[in-house]
Amino acid sequence: MRDIDIPLPIARTLLNPLFRVILNDRLPWRVQRMLMDIGSRAQLVPGDTVVHRLRLAGRPAERIAARRGPAVSDQRHSRVPAWSRSATSSGPVAHTAVSDQRHSRVPAWSRSATSSGPATHTAVSDQRHSRVPAWSHSATSSGPATHTAVGAVLYLHGGGYAVGSMTTHRSLAARLAHETGCAVYLLDYRLAPEHPFPAALDDAETAFLELVREAGYRPDQIAIAGDSAGGGLSLATAQRLIGRHGMTPAALGLIAPWTDPNQIPDRDRDLVINKSWSRSCAAAYLGGADGNDPGYAPLRGELRGLPPTYVQVDVSELLHAQCVELVAGLRGAGVHVRFTESHGLWHVAQLQASLVGPAAAAVRELADFLREAAQPVSVRDLG
Incomplete structure (x- = not known):
């Protein structure tokens, strides 16, 4: 991965005014979303990343994975968008591939070569007229493959439930894919x-259920991860899956999770988040619902029976105290918890992993945790 290691003081100085402008509750939501998408161009997608566009839960989604074979060099008909190019003068990131599934009539899960289709090593395949589903690697006439050894990660992006997108989190999801060896499904909820x-x-x-029922994963092969609001959403999703469906995910990876939007920060701001903006997000997400609903505030929901959980947060964040409370609650409920408190980073610095060394280290630690949970070694797998 072609990373840049910017010293933390310089990175903080550069990012502070950027977040002050973008995460401003006086700006319309659509403007904030646009500015975040533009700003995310500096977050480099690792080379040898394959991105397949598909539909999951009736929403746009991306299946992001590390390339496992040689790439075809002829890119004359490539539809790789601008975000797959590195922000340097040296040109596009090596071998970043995109498969466009927007007009496909087939589930997005198959990539195996057949006599009527392209080989699996094709760098960029246009799937608009494909009739093969998009998340399986070996779909055949008998149906989608069942994933028995390789797990998956369902990633839920942050942004206060009001901003954020696949564009803003593609780089982080791609790094997790490379570090875990798992496919990462990035959902545009x-x-x-x-x-x-x-x-x-x-x-x-619904996205998790589709990965189980249509993509062939077992529930205990799918880890759920997310940051900030996406971290809270990950916790709420796990609680609902356990309570309604008896399905327990492999693990939870929570980066500075916002698990109770009812709580009001005791400070005005950290480097990224400010109190006024966070209160606007909380109100926008709540709408006319009950703020005591555990789906809205999963910190107040049932914590017993949750899978192994890793929580990362920086001590400087507005959400630090809430994360400490969450970890204490999880441990009190008998959940296996790993908790890391960084010093000198900022809210979801993992998004800038390609620019800041300590953030990249945090992503690797999270990936190690998710990989061990989603890809456990069993006697059947070894045999």
Whole structure:
């Protein structure tokens, strides 16, 4: 990965005014979303990343994985968008591939070569007229493959439930894919205020169920990860899956999770988040719902029976105290918890992993945790 290691003081100096401008509750949501997408161009997608566009829970989604074979060099008909190019003068990131599934009539899960289709090593394949589903690596006439050894990660992006997108989190999801060896499914769930609670939770629940029922994963092969609001959504999704469906995910990876939007920060701001903006997000997501609903505030929900959970947060964040409370609650409920408190980073610095060394180290630690949970070694797998 072609990373840049910017010293932390310089990175903080550069990012502070950027976040002050973008995460401003006086700006319309659509403007904030646009600015975040533009700003994310500096977050480099690792080389040898394959991105397949598909539909999951009726929403746009991306299946992101590390390339496992040689790439075809002829890119004359490539439809790779601008985000797959590195922000340097040296040109596009090596071997970043995109498969466009927007007009496909087939589930997005198959990539195996057949006599009528392209080989699996094709760097960029246009799937608009494909009739093969998009998340399986070996679909045949007998149906989608069942994943027995390789797990998956369902990633739910942050952004206060009102901003954020696949564009803003593609780089982080790609790094997790490379570090875990798992496919990472990045979901474009519905955002508030256009779609208040429980729209995002409904989308995340349905996405997980589709990965089980249609993609062939077992529930204990799918880890759920997310940052900030996406971290809270990950926790709420796991609670709903356990309570409604008896399905327990492999693990939870929570980066500075916002697990109770009812709590008011005791400070005005940290480097990234400010109190006024966070209160606007909380109100937009709640809509006319009950703020005591555990789906909205999963910190107040049932914590017993949750899978192994890793929580990362910096001590400088507005959400630090809430994360400490969450970890204490999880441990009190008998959940296996790993908790890391960084010093000198900022809210979801993992998004800038390609620019800041300590953030990249945090992503690697999270990936190690998720990989061990989603890809346990069994006697059957070894045989």
